Amino acid sequence: MNAHLARLHQIASQPSRRIIGLMSGTSLDGLDVALCRLTGHGPGTELELEQFRTVPYSDDTRARIRTVFAKEQVSLEYLTLLNPWLGSLHAGAVLQCLREWNIAPEEIDLVASHGQTIYHAPQHQHSHPDFQLNATLQLGDGDHVAVGTGIITLSDFRQKHVAAGGEGAPLAAYGDFLLLSSPDEERLLLNLGGIANFTYLPRAGGDASSAFSTDTGPGNTLLDATVRAFRPGLQYDEDGRLAAAGRVHQGLLAALLAHPFFVAPLPKTTGPELFNTDYLTEAQQRSGTITLPLDDTLATLAEFSAMGVARAVEAAFAERLAPTAIYTSGGGAHNPVLMAALKRHLSLADFAPTDTLGVPGDAKEAILFAVLANEAVAGQPVAIGAGRQRVPAVSMGKISFPG
Template structure:
């Protein structure tokens, strides 16, 4: 037998696996690297976060990624980036292993999300004659496997799309395994570039989880900050937005986009929620001259309103007061955004995901480690990801 296949078979039968989850989101702030011990699978799964590192991208790396996330990107640039991102991520894994005093042989699997370049669900691309969803992540899994020597599970979103789904969000598969409770209604809210949540009502036998995107979280806030405050990559803590005053007419125009009234579940990305979308609403409402801080304050309200509207659709009114919202992602550090969320969802209790034993910043990387664990060792109804041998 091929020794790599033999290794894969052995890993699948082990009582526990050490898996490194890699996550680089649409906010483009850096690569999250989570070393997890996954014991068992399915309902019996127990996950321990052994190590975590967040490796920031340089401004040059961020600009390179933004440049290839455009409709008119050259095929040469995209092809080169597919390998370059994988090499960058492989180097980050090797650095972390050295810092953690581990060898590649100590790791059973890599779980790589890759870098989303373009997300095109059917409702968004609206291409006649193409009734399918599509999505594209770069950071080739074969490069990762070959460069690290570790069996790699990658392209999770591609497999989701191949089975007829939209490719996002994927968090619900792992959220249900890790966080479902028979006694507490839980809503797991991730505030990354795009906001999404998984709703887990308190039931003794969980059914399929509702997972949905809600609209922008940080993507518009970060883009507006970079444009209007040169040298700042994001509004740290929401301090700039806190100075401003939301503009009601502009906020109403932004919320008039059909996405917000679309039924749940739904998915979107920065392809839709870009500065062009904001600029069009500003022209419509004659607000092109509002101050940068007022613009940021308005965009905070937009992110909070998108979450609040989706939560109110997903959670029955009678259950809202008994629901705890556990927040994670970069937006959880934005005090102005969190204050707006609590104001728009006054009856729910807001908490950090850390109350459930998972680092706020590590959660997404941990979730992909869980997905890889279930693909290799579990009996999921839908296996996600493709397996890349060294």
């Protein structure tokens, strides 16, 4: 037997595994590195987050990714070069973290690498009628991560989801279901990243077929892009200070919300391919607000993100009360203006960070991929959302051996 296959067999048979989850989201702030000890698999999975660090991206790395990120037309040569380059960069980041944590690569069982989403093209969003299909592309080749770290690596998690009828996202529901279901309450887990999404979790032991996750629209992506455009040098509106000084412009808000995405059935996904500065400019033109001051624009964009969330929650729970326990994660949870708007629109809910459930919000998505890798080697396809379109019961991740 191939020695790596034998090692993988042994890893799959262990009672627990040490898995490094890697995630780099749409905000391009850096690579999230979560060293997880996962005991068991399936709904009984126990997580111990041993270490977590975000390895910041340099301006050069950000610039390289932005050269192709969410763009319809790019240089194919550049894209080809970026794929192994990012894989090697991510491998280097893993080794750097392991050195800091005083852990040898041999002590790690698996790396679970999401890669960098470069383009997300669900059928409802892309513009090519020749292709009646969903597609999504993540770069950061898994073989490069495996060879660079010497650790068996699972990567490219989203393709199986697409192949089985999903949009390739959000995958959050699969990990949330395994780690965060509670017998005591139904939950909404709200992630406020570049794009916002939520997972609905029925009570543990209840009807798993009703669990699902959906994107709701922009989280921080339009806020960040606007700050970057008006204030070069700033990456985002820290603590929502600029937005807090502004006022919501109802005309611009209505123009921003006038898109079919907000009335499309759940679950659905989106990305900065749609929600970008062109989207904002077009809404400003329609509402005559091109000259609106920056603080008012940001206040309106925060309200827009919150209303996207509120509309998706209303759509999901049109026939009954929505769960009142909402647990937040992602960078937007640190934005008080966004949080205040959410609390106004979902006034019956109690909000708490996922940290109170033992899952630090900033690490949650990196942990998700460690959990998916754990299921792929030791568990079963995660069966949730049955009967709902676009929530296939699959195990995810492609396996790369280091030699």
